Amino acid sequence: MRSEIAPRTGTAFTLAKGQRLTVIDPHGEQVADLLAFNRADVREVISSGRTLDYASRIYLTTGDKLYSNRSNVLLEIVEDDVGRHDFLLTPCSKDTFRIIYGDTDPHRGCFGNLAAALAPYGVIDDMIPTAFNCFMNVPVDGATGELRVDPPLSKAGDRIVFEAKEDLVIGLTACSALQSNNGSFKPIEYEIA
Numbered sequence: 001m002r003s004e005i006a007p008r009t010g011t012a013f014t015l016a017k018g019q020r021l022t023v024i025d026p027h028g029e030q031v032a033d034l035l036a037f038n039r040a041d042v043r044e045v046i047s048s049g050r051t052l053d054y055a056s057r058i059y060l061t062t063g064d065k066l067y068s069n070r071s072n073v074l075l076e077i078v079e080d081d082v083g084r085h086d087f088l089l090t091p092c093s094k095d096t097f098r099i100i101y102g103d104t105d106p107h108r109g110c111f112g113n114l115a116a117a118l119a120p121y122g123v124i125d126d127m128i129p130t131a132f133n134c135f136m137n138v139p140v141d142g143a144t145g146e147l148r149v150d151p152p153l154s155k156a157g158d159r160i161v162f163e164a165k166e167d168l169v170i171g172l173t174a175c176s177a178l179q180s181n182n183g184s185f186k187p188i189e190y191e192i193a
């Protein structure tokens with residue numbers, strides 16, 4: 001069954017070990033921030049630092065594993081239509097919009113959406129780390145390390161599929177930041193199998 005996440009919102013759900021989560025960009029150029037917590041102890045969560053260290057790369061795709069802060073594999077990428085995702089930047093937040101966009105009445109962003117959706121599972125704000133940002137396109141200048149946030153390379157219907165390696169709680173958004181999504185807010189779809 002396919003579920004939709006409305007533009008600028010988020011959700012949370014459980015994913016059992018061995019189940020597969022497919023994240024779909026139905027219209028193209030839309031980012032989805034993904035978090036995974038160990039359901040048995042939500043203090044264990046995906047770790048950008050550990051994952052990129054072990055992969056020795058910043059762009060992850062099919063065959064790559066997402067490690068936790070305790071160095072256990074929580075998810076593995078098993079299919080990927082796009083091949084460009086970000087695991088460097090934190091979920092967009094009120095502060096992102098205040099600091100980068102200068103908004104005076106900022107949206108709560110992916111961070112606020114994730115915090116609200118994950119609260120029933122015992123996750124509090126300060127437990128939210130860098131998300132795996134599906135379809136987010138952040139090229140890095142090889143000489144200076146300068147980051148850019150470019151339009152996603154995802155086209156309508158493109159997907160990325162993850163397999164759960166533990167019983168998990170997943171947080172997932174349709175990202176709320178204009179720059180990440182080439183200037184418009186679109187839905188995200190997902191399926192669990």
Ligand SMILES: [Zn+2]
Binds near residue numbers: 033091174176180
């Ligand atoms: Zn976002």
